Amino acid sequence: xxxxxxxxxxxxxxxxxxxxxxxxxxxxxxxxxxxxxxxxxxxxxxxxxxxxxxxxxxxxxxxxxxxxxxxxxxxxxxxxxxxxxxxxxxxxxxxxxxxxxxxxxxxxxxxxxxxxxxxxxxxxxxxxxxxxxxxxxxxxxxxxxxxxxxxxxxxxxxxxxxxxxxxxxxxxxxxxxxxxxxxxxxxxxxxxxxxxxxxxxxxxxxxxxxxxxxxxxxxxxxxxxxxxxxxxxxxxxxxxxxxxxxxxxxxxxxxxxxxxxxxxxxxxxxxxxxxxxxxxxxxxxxxxxxxxxxxxxxxxxxxxxxxxxxxxxxxxxxxxxxxxxxxxxxxxxxxxxxxxxxxxxxxxxxxxxxxxxxxxxxxxxxxxxxxxxxxxxxxxxxxxxxxxxxxxxxxxxxxxxxxxxxxxxxxxxxxxxxxxxxxxxxxxxxxxxxxxxxxxxxxxxxxxxxxxxxxxxxxxxxxxxxxxxxxxxxxxxxxxxxxxxxxxxxxxxxxxxxxxxxxxxxxxxxxxxxxxxxxxxxxxxxxxxxxxxx
Ligand code: GDP
Numbered sequence: 001x002x003x004x005x006x007x008x009x010x011x012x013x014x015x016x017x018x019x020x021x022x023x024x025x026x027x028x029x030x031x032x033x034x035x036x037x038x039x040x041x042x043x044x045x046x047x048x049x050x051x052x053x054x055x056x057x058x059x060x061x062x063x064x065x066x067x068x069x070x071x072x073x074x075x076x077x078x079x080x081x082x083x084x085x086x087x088x089x090x091x092x093x094x095x096x097x098x099x100x101x102x103x104x105x106x107x108x109x110x111x112x113x114x115x116x117x118x119x120x121x122x123x124x125x126x127x128x129x130x131x132x133x134x135x136x137x138x139x140x141x142x143x144x145x146x147x148x149x150x151x152x153x154x155x156x157x158x159x160x161x162x163x164x165x166x167x168x169x170x171x172x173x174x175x176x177x178x179x180x181x182x183x184x185x186x187x188x189x190x191x192x193x194x195x196x197x198x199x200x201x202x203x204x205x206x207x208x209x210x211x212x213x214x215x216x217x218x219x220x221x222x223x224x225x226x227x228x229x230x231x232x233x234x235x236x237x238x239x240x241x242x243x244x245x246x247x248x249x250x251x252x253x254x255x256x257x258x259x260x261x262x263x264x265x266x267x268x269x270x271x272x273x274x275x276x277x278x279x280x281x282x283x284x285x286x287x288x289x290x291x292x293x294x295x296x297x298x299x300x301x302x303x304x305x306x307x308x309x310x311x312x313x314x315x316x317x318x319x320x321x322x323x324x325x326x327x328x329x330x331x332x333x334x335x336x337x338x339x340x341x342x343x344x345x346x347x348x349x350x351x352x353x354x355x356x357x358x359x360x361x362x363x364x365x366x367x368x369x370x371x372x373x374x375x376x377x378x379x380x381x382x383x384x385x386x387x388x389x390x391x392x393x394x395x396x397x398x399x400x401x402x403x404x405x406x407x408x409x410x411x412x413x414x415x416x417x418x419x420x421x422x423x424x425x426x427x428x429x430x431x432x433x434x435x436x437x438x439x440x441x442x443x444x445x446x447x448x449x450x451x452x453x454x455x456x457x458x459x460x461x462x463x464x465x466x467x468x469x470x471x472x473x474x475x476x477x478x479x480x481x482x483x484x485x486x487x488x489x490x491x492x493x494x495x496x497x498x499x500x501x502x503x504x505x506x507x508x509x510x511x512x513x514x515x516x517x518x519x520x521x522x523x524x525x526x527x528x529x530x531x532x533x534x
Pocket of ligand 1 (some may be wrong): 026027028030031032033034036148149150152262263264265266448472
């Protein structure tokens with residue numbers, strides 16, 4: 001990072017340098033929740049594993065739609081967990097595991113500086129891993145890899161690494177290497193430290209009680225590995241020769257991933273991962289705005305909102321906006337400009353997110369997330385700053401893949417319906433499209449459960465009974481072009497053009513083929529599958 005030495009020494013620079021803000025990406029069931037708990041345990045943030053799920057459940061107990069979420073065993077909300085580790089402050093941004101809420105996950109990935117990918121040794125690369133990696137690619141997010149469930153029989157590690165390289169297009173640099181697997185899992189060999197960490201099948205690592213051996217010639221290793229010893233030496237030799245070796249620059253450029261093996265549920269292999277993570281993962285990175293790049297060390301506070309969470313109590317439309325601090329620092333009672341609203345606000349009651357509780361934020365630094373209470377005035381993508389108009393870019397809206405027409409059961413409630421939908425759009429819970437040539441209201445979602453959530457919330461929070469019916473829309477594309485060409489397109493396309501919640505024009509394609517034909521027929525028009533907020 002290029003900052004002058006003078007800047008390097010400010011409290012903001014010192015605090016920023018300590019921060020590591022990341023998210024875990026994985027296919028459901030690979031072990032994200034388990035690993036999250038163990039990371040918190042290592043960070044000393046919680047005493048007992050098992051708290052992560054419990055925390056989710058108790059926090060949401062008061063609202064109906066969240067009850068629905070609970071009963072389905074999924075988490076709609078993204079939360080933030082902060083814990084200290086080795087002189088660093090780690091911010092772990094939790095993402096909903098269920099694929100129906102992937103938009104939330106995607107947006108959370110815009111607020112992190114790096115990601116940790118969890119892979120199940122038996123399953124290898126899975127569909128959702130692929131999709132999430134695509135999103136990480138949009139911002140060349142550096143990726144750590146943890147290969148989990150080594151205590152179970154899985155696929156040969158070399159085969160899984162090949163698959164990662166081939167399918168995800170990223171070079172693997174093993175840092176630890178497993179010794180056996182399943183019932184024969186004996187531990188991991190740390191290639192950089194030349195040490196063997198022995199697995200003893202219990203929660204020993206968190207207590208600092210793991211037994212380590214120096215090098216591969218330790219007679220105890222021969223004894224433990226038994227008849228597999230020679231194979232092990234050969235494999236490690238192969239990995240050393242074939243492997244790329246760790247390269248910090250390639251990792252930071254998103255081209256190479258350091259790989260660690262372990263068993264999250266048994267608390268094993270995590271310490272080497274976390275030790276390396278806080279060393280290598282980037283501290284808060286500079287961020288682009290429409291005007292210029294903002295460096296974290298800059299003193300004025302700036303940040304953007306990547307997530308809105310409705311409050312627990314549906315009667316009060318109190319919402320919490322999650323803002324990622326990009327530069328400067330926040331202090332309780334501070335004034336900042338809310339750029340889209342053109343207003344200055346004083347923030348007295350922002351919250352920070354500790355591992356298992358929320359508390360009033362006294363201060364926050366680059367890389368941290370603060371929660372700002374509001375009554376619907378703050379939307380996803382909104383930016384805050386002090387004195388300068390800094391509009392951060394790169395917070396995408398994804399083209400929905402499912403569409404339904406809204407049918408209002410009580411016509412007198414039209415106003416409440418629109419208000420409710422507008423607010424749900426601002427929270428990112430759904431996307432609304434209003435065709436320019438008719439009065440339809442079309443909802444778009446990335447996952448089918450989103451429709452249920454919208455119906456529930458309209459009913460409970462806005463007193464509106466609405467149902468949804470199928471509509472012949474396959475996909476949506478945001479359209480851009482010269483005024484004349486855009487006018488011609490609008491005239492020609494009839495019902496195919498709609499405005500989104502923010503007034504941007506969208507082409508609603510009935511089929512993939514029709515989309516393709518339309519794109520070919522209108523070369524002057526850009527069809528985009530993502531749109532940035534603002
Ligand atoms: P998530 O869906 O990715 O959050 O996955 P979870 O953390 O909920 O884990 C899914 C299942 O895998 C749970 O039953 C875990 O107990 C189990 N699991 C997680 N890590 C391990 C591991 O290291 N070994 C084994 N055998 N099971 C694990």
